Amino acid sequence: MEKxxxxxxxxxxxxxxxxxxxxxxxxxxGGLICLIGQAVSLFYMVFFxxxxxTVGNPTVATMVFFSMIxxxxxxxxxxxxxxxxxxxxxxxxxxNAVISAAIEHRSEGFVLGVGSxxxxxxxxxxxxxxxxxxFVALIKYILVTLxxxxx
Amino acid sequence: xxxxxxxxxxxxxxxxxxxxxxxxxKFVVYGATTQGKDVEIIVKDADYVERATVIQFEDSMLxxxxxxxxxxxxKAKLEKKLQKQLDKKYPKQEILVSADYKIFxxxxxxxxxxxxxxxxxxxxxxxxxxxKEQT
Numbered sequence: 001m002e003k004x005x006x007x008x009x010x011x012x013x014x015x016x017x018x019x020x021x022x023x024x025x026x027x028x029x030g031g032l033i034c035l036i037g038q039a040v041s042l043f044y045m046v047f048f049x050x051x052x053x054t055v056g057n058p059t060v061a062t063m064v065f066f067s068m069i070x071x072x073x074x075x076x077x078x079x080x081x082x083x084x085x086x087x088x089x090x091x092x093x094x095x096n097a098v099i100s101a102a103i104e105h106r107s108e109g110f111v112l113g114v115g116s117x118x119x120x121x122x123x124x125x126x127x128x129x130x131x132x133x134x135f136v137a138l139i140k141y142i143l144v145t146l147x148x149x150x151x
Numbered sequence: 152x153x154x155x156x157x158x159x160x161x162x163x164x165x166x167x168x169x170x171x172x173x174x175x176x177k178f179v180v181y182g183a184t185t186q187g188k189d190v191e192i193i194v195k196d197a198d199y200v201e202r203a204t205v206i207q208f209e210d211s212m213l214x215x216x217x218x219x220x221x222x223x224x225x226k227a228k229l230e231k232k233l234q235k236q237l238d239k240k241y242p243k244q245e246i247l248v249s250a251d252y253k254i255f256x257x258x259x260x261x262x263x264x265x266x267x268x269x270x271x272x273x274x275x276x277x278x279x280x281x282x283k284e285q286t
Binding site for chain 2: 042045046049050051052053054055
């Protein structure tokens, strides 16, 4: 069989992914996660001294904590299978990435296994988050000095 | 089981819908003062304000507002606008305008508990400090 022939056959045989269905699933589940996040931040505002400006940090921490526990139990895997990007894009996906790498390398020991692989997946999130934050701040600083926008 | 879930969902849905229709007190002024009515007029005049609670004590005033959903994009700007407007109207008073939900919630709590004098003053100063906090 020629290479081109094979490619044609392969394209013919592979089932078409249900894009629209996947998008709808991701939308609904991602929205539900955000709804829970909103509830958590409301909880912090009502019962603790956080304002809308400061409530972000504890909310993010709590959501990551939730998803870490769900990953440990093995439930987040199922959510991920069902919703795809809907469960990976919110911060909860970060907690999942950290813990799933830790579980995967548990057998290699605590230092060389868990310790060195903990941020194998999540490390890029941290790195690019910091770098992009730096550049966004730089751009905003330049715009403010030029007088285009205000802080 | 399925039937039960369906009825439950229907019940919750209709309850949510009905509670949305209930008329709430949208503009509240609390505290003894002479310009109470004036503030209400100014705040009501601002078409971007959905609900507002004004707490007054001696010469300090806390204006807690909730901005309409679609205009929340310009929340900081609208907050500043209202602050400027009120500062101009009452130059002698110490005014704080906040569109933060926490401040609004606490302001309503003050009204509900009918706080007075020292307690009210304490709570107000605390809230004003809280409103200035950043991350």
